[in-house]
Amino acid sequence: MRVLVDYRPALRHRSGVGEYAHELIKALLVTSGPESTDDPIELTLFSSSWKDRLRQPDDLASAARVDRRVPVKVLNFAWHRLEWPTAESLTGNVVDVTHSFHPLILPSRQAARVVTIHDLDFLSHPERTRAEIRRDYSALVRSHAHRADHIVVNSHFTGAEVERRLEVGADKITVCVPGAPDWAPRHAPPADDAYVLFFGTLEPRKNVGGLLDAYEALTTRRRDLPPLVLAGGETPDARAWLERIARPPLNRLVRHVGYVDPAKRRSLFEGARLLVQPSFDEGFGMPVLEAMTLGVPVIAARRGALPEVVGDAGPLIDPESPEELASAIERLLDDDALWAACAAKGPLRAHHFRWEESSRRLADAYRLALQHRVARRPA
DSSP states (O other): EEEEEEEEGGGGGGOOOHHHHHHHHHHHHHHHHHOOSSSSOOEEEEEEEESSSOOOOGGGSSSEEEEEEOOHHHHHHHHIIISSSSSSHSOOOOOSSESSSSSOOOOSSEEEEEEEOOOOOOHOOOOGOOOOIIIIHHHHHHHHHHHHSSEEEESSHHHHHHHHHOOOOOGGGGOOOOOOOSOOOOOOOOOOOOEEEEESSSSSGGGGHHHHHHHHHHHTTTTTTOOOOESSSBBBGGGHHHHHSSTTTGTTEEEEEEEOOOGGGHHHHHHHEEEOOOOOOOOOOHHHHHHHHHTTTTTSSSSSSSSHHTSSSEEEOTTTTTTHHHHHHHHHHHHHHHHHHHHHHHHHTTTTTTTHHHHHHHHHHHHHHHHHHHHHHHO
């Protein structure tokens, strides 16, 4: 089976969707790649950008690649609104399946078309989005979901949302959850200079403002508050938050370290006393899983797929309540027994999330998409 995947989300900074795409493709090459004896998949990575070239990572070396010099915004507009150019005309190849790691179809004349839907927050809160996500996703996602031959989602929560809100049958949806990284749990608590960590793009959906409200409240009632580290790329919406942490009282406690390369993520988690993920909505929440893998206690919002990921391994809070978040942070800072219990439960919980299993489910999704495509063709 010949599959063309849109690798552009991982072309530059592999955060969120890009990291998910890269790791799932890497696992697929192991479980279903050229060396597989069970219906191997011939995988081609597609990329297109005016200035950024596809430098194929070593761990994806067995995949073929196609790199075109077409600006991202131009190609996205043509694909989303015109459904042109097709995969065949762009690559010069015939493929059996195309896979977009976003909700809108990668067009093809003949291939089965698979899309990945990570969340539907853009439908509920378009004001939190920007650029082509605001322009295209809300208007087109329902049509593309119905015309796709199969849909991949990253959590059971997202799958249920797609089924309910887009009115797509459950038989057309495959859940491929992110896997835990190959990290051994840390053997000892972090050093005395450990920090509270937030990991994610600084955007409205992540509730950075609520986290800063909670931390500012804590500054008024304790002197031993550890630093808060905000790790992740910034969006235009982050300006007000960055200006806020440059002023008292947060300037002495909060720092923004920006985008963190995947190779440096483990060391960042290693130095954390705990991770806080107070998002208003999450299709999954990969930083939560990474933290739990190492035994870093997690405080997460009781929203989206976060309860599905955390289970009983950490406190869940109402993201609309900075006071509830502040109290949860205090409990984990002060209660050594609670901290140790969360640290012990995290790796056990993380063990259930495996890239290998998800890659096999993805291969099955491709086969189901191809069967659906063949069944739809005129006799």
